[in-house]
Amino acid sequence: MSPLDPAEVPAAVRGRRLAVLVSGGVAAYKVADLVSQLVAAGCEVRVAQTAASTRFVGPATFHGLSGHPVQVDLWSNRGVAEPHVALGDWAQALLLAPATANQLAKLAGGHSDDLVTATVLAARCPVVVAPAMNDAMWEKPAVAANLETLRERGFVIVGPEAGRLASGHTGAGRLAPTAEIFAGLEAAIAARYDLAGRRVVVTAGGTREPIDPVRFISNYSSGKMGHAVAEAAADRGASVLLVTAAPYAGHAGVEGVHVETAQEMLEAVRAGLDAAHLLVMVAAVADFRPAKQEAAKIRRESVKELDLRLEKNVDILAELARESPAEGLLRVGFAAEDAGLEAHAAEKLARKKLDAIVANDISGGVFGSEENAGFMLFRDGARIDLPRSTKREMAERILDALKPRLAGP
Numbered sequence: 001m002s003p004l005d006p007a008e009v010p011a012a013v014r015g016r017r018l019a020v021l022v023s024g025g026v027a028a029y030k031v032a033d034l035v036s037q038l039v040a041a042g043c044e045v046r047v048a049q050t051a052a053s054t055r056f057v058g059p060a061t062f063h064g065l066s067g068h069p070v071q072v073d074l075w076s077n078r079g080v081a082e083p084h085v086a087l088g089d090w091a092q093a094l095l096l097a098p099a100t101a102n103q104l105a106k107l108a109g110g111h112s113d114d115l116v117t118a119t120v121l122a123a124r125c126p127v128v129v130a131p132a133m134n135d136a137m138w139e140k141p142a143v144a145a146n147l148e149t150l151r152e153r154g155f156v157i158v159g160p161e162a163g164r165l166a167s168g169h170t171g172a173g174r175l176a177p178t179a180e181i182f183a184g185l186e187a188a189i190a191a192r193y194d195l196a197g198r199r200v201v202v203t204a205g206g207t208r209e210p211i212d213p214v215r216f217i218s219n220y221s222s223g224k225m226g227h228a229v230a231e232a233a234a235d236r237g238a239s240v241l242l243v244t245a246a247p248y249a250g251h252a253g254v255e256g257v258h259v260e261t262a263q264e265m266l267e268a269v270r271a272g273l274d275a276a277h278l279l280v281m282v283a284a285v286a287d288f289r290p291a292k293q294e295a296a297k298i299r300r301e302s303v304k305e306l307d308l309r310l311e312k313n314v315d316i317l318a319e320l321a322r323e324s325p326a327e328g329l330l331r332v333g334f335a336a337e338d339a340g341l342e343a344h345a346a347e348k349l350a351r352k353k354l355d356a357i358v359a360n361d362i363s364g365g366v367f368g369s370e371e372n373a374g375f376m377l378f379r380d381g382a383r384i385d386l387p388r389s390t391k392r393e394m395a396e397r398i399l400d401a402l403k404p405r406l407a408g409p
């Protein structure tokens with residue numbers, strides 16, 4: 001097998017967006033081959049280098065191999081306002097290789113004075129670090145302490161291996177073999193993108209049921225909890241459709257569809273449910289809508305009193321369960337209650353034929369807040385607590401609990 005065989009790149013790594021960050025060591029020449037192999041395996045690779053590393057391998061080499069211009073400093077930004085943020089946002093994983101002793105110290109200290117360190121600090125995606133240096137440097141307690149700090153903070157450290165070093169010494173300090181670096185990337189990606197291959201549909205916000213062209217009935221739902229569930233699922237690799245009745249700024253990996261009414265929400269969810277593994281109905285669907293919607297604005301002076309007759313809205317969850325009791329689709333509801341939380345949640349779980357329900361107590365003013373708390377009940381009788389946390393943390397806990405129950409991709 002050729003040392004550059006793209007088949008050596010693990011399936012979980014192929015096709016990913018990877019930022020390769022190169023710092024100044026002799027082993028930078030090996031990273032050129034590694035970039036080439038990743039590209040051949042279908043990865044999209046962008047390279048950023050420290051100024052020192054360009055003395056070992058020039059940007060022209062990485063540009064040629066990756067097919068993209070190489071960024072070397074924070075300030076020659078080719079029209080990108082914040083290149084370090086843009087690169088970290090774009091990448092699904094960062095690989096720092098080789099990582100010099102100096103880079104390890106800077107990362108452990110939280111420095112961000114060049115494009116490489118700033119990108120690592122600004123990134124939310126997993127980071128794999130492959131150190132390479134002289135054996136005497138590698139043996140210093142300062143290096144070991146910095147590495148331990150990075151490991152504790154969740155960086156995946158690969159190598160180095162022992163062998164002949166550029167200095168002529170024999171000892172530990174050689175860049176890890178490519179297969180080990182790929183395995184590190186695979187582990188980091190598998191841990192973070194644990195919903196890869198899953199299709200998730202999420203609803204959010206309070207539906208608006210029109211009275212006339214300027215007035216509507218709605219509720220206090222801000223949409224934040226549903227948006228957090230959608231974003232957490234997307235950040236974990238799922239393909240996400242968010243059907244929201246609330247204003248939404250957007251998020252990488254989330255396909256947002258705006259709706260107004262319960263009927264529109266039903267239609268958008270129904271259209272997006274094909275091949276879905278999970279439906280999470282966080283939306284506060286208006287239970288009633290005006291029986292008649294006036295085509296023109298109701299004038300204040302035209303009526304003495306306004307009698308609004310309301311009719312029941314469609315129950316989206318119940319309707320979808322009736323239409324397609326889809327095999328392989330996990331259906332999850334939310335119950336926001338101000339009293340009798342446990343009993344109401346259990347009743348809704350059964351009545352709407354759900355697999356799970358998230359119950360949250362809205363008596364403490366949850367609407368619009370950044371935090372939430374509650375518990376989850378499952379059809380099989382299981383119950384888990386959701387302690388007070390940010391809505392994003394609660395979304396992660398909900399997905400953690402649902403993951404083992406999802407049908408495989």
Ligand code: CTP
Binds near residue numbers: 282283313335352
């Ligand atoms: N839901 C729905 N369609 C509706 C109302 C609610 O699909 N017309 C979903 C919500 O998105 C949520 C769950 O059902 O996931 C529970 O919503 P809730 O409003 O608490 O339930 P209701 O059946 O409306 O009960 P009630 O308002 O009487 O508490």
